[in-house]
Amino acid sequence: MVKIARWNHDGRTYSGFVSGDSCHALPQGQTVNGLLESGLEATLRLAEQTLRQSTPTPLADVELLAPLVPATIRDFVAFEEHVEGVRKSIDGAAGVVPEWYEAPTFYFTNPHTARATGEVIGVPAGCNELDFETEVAAVVGHVPGSNGSNLSAAQAHRHIFGYTVLNDWSARDVQRREMKVGLGPCKGKDFASTLGPWIVTADEFGHQHDDEGFLPLSMTVEVNGVIIGQDLLSNMAWPFAELVAYASQDSVVRPGDVLGSGTCGSGCLAELWGRTGSKTPPPLRTGDAVRMSVEGIGTIENTVGERRDAMTRVPAKPRARARTAQPASRGL
Template sequence: MVTIARWALDGAVHTGFVHEDRCLALPQGTTPQDLFDAGLEATLDLAARTVAEAPGDAPSLGEVRLLTPLDPRTVRDFVTFEEHVEGVTASIDGAGGVVEEWYEAPTFYFTNPHTVRATGETIPVPAGCSRMDLETEVAAVLGTAEGITGTDLDPGQAHRMIFGYTVLNDWSARDVQAREMKVRLGPCKGKDFASTLGPWIVTADEFADRHDAEGFLDLAMTAYVNDEPLGTDSLAHMGWPFAELVAYASQDSLVVPGDVLGSGTSGRGCLAELWGRNGALQPPPLRTGDRVRLVVEGIGEIENTVGSRRRADLPAARARRRGRARAVGPVATAAASP
């Protein structure tokens, strides 16, 4: 299996391949983006040469500190698991259910590519949050595909742009997010403080024989809080396969190598869904010191510790009530005095 990773060792950052527990570095200055731009086939050829020429003293995984496997160009996060939508809706209004519009087309939001964290990092709780949550996801990473421009793609073209897959934790400040969503825009500060990607990128060819007839991948996804299992689901329960998500994102727009597209939270892959089903904050929101581990079959696992809250209140000034323009028709022009 070929996995692409970044790691820190002896004060230097390396990009390379992890093979049989050894970290095989590419020439200094190489970045993951270089590989996405080169495309999957060229990267696989490079990986084969790198493994064949690997030095005997290449460091093991235990000797390095894994970093984020890429600096994303953009991060689009979808909401594709019906069970998750049903449960989270119940946590908001107590009724649950899935609106008909959800079935019509995949929905996503853009989150912050500059606050991506690595496995092993501490994730601070953002200001104003008392309901910290996790989200268990898989993300597709895009790369170059010959003859593909990245705009108005069909699913077949989109599938060819999928370079590989990684694990994603889309951390959520649920109380901050709930306030934002009442404005009917967002989420923003309830989400953009941190996302974890890692531990590496598994190239798409490793899953070539695992797609079903409609393009779904049956990979088990499990979340743990302090080593207690929270829930397990299958990636095959997405409402749309990844190729259709990429194709939809490209419509009247552009997707490029280095873009990341998240699956959305799996069923029973977060606390808010369970709050909706249980009718109470049980299990409790994440607390300082909690360890969150996400495991995805065929890809790997990421683990982070929850840090302290930056401040209890939301650091934002209230809007000034500045008056409103109330014209109901064309502005009348006063007649000149005779």
């Protein structure tokens, strides 16, 4: 199995491959994002050469980083069960809107706040309902001869370089307020997204796709060692190839783009709150450990840190609405 990672060791940052319990570094200057630019086939050839020729470093001795520096992060909402529960939790409505079934929906989140397994995730200012979201993300790589635009599902499938685990951290009370504006989440989401522990290349899953292109991988999330949710990745309403294809329509997907599946069924607290009508299990608190595992990909775990004490809301300035522009006065 080829696993691609980034790590710190002895004061330096490395990119390379993880095999078994060992890390095999690329020559200095070569990066994971460079591998994505070169494409999957070239990367697999390089991995074989690197594993044969490099001096391994024990995995236990390194500090894993987020496995790539994302170019963009699009996060879909592809699990019907999740939509049902969270919609009731966020706005009190029941069921799924008809438009959800018509096409996959996503939002863009912040690629600059990608975090690694093992990091402490602080509670953002103004948040009293910190939550997690259990997801798998597809990572886009280069395909020779393709510009990444207006792809068919078959073409998009070739653009999937590999998969990683994604935790889309969420400040639910902040999200609930801002989504009433009708534009989508912003500060309720953009403070942290955990990616990792590495990228497993897409060829490792070629034999596991069913006839419709879904991957039946088990997904589990625990808080402080207690299982909160479990699901199968194949319960998505669209396979990843269709998500990538949709993202590319009248647009473009590029190497380094990350596309999240959306939260699996029972994969977050807000969904459970919507189903039970109570905050059970409770929102995350400082010291809680959140652990997510996806079959064939790996496990990420983060501890919740302190809440930042700050006022971040900026109320609108009251304004008189002039119907015509007033000319600027001119001095003599």
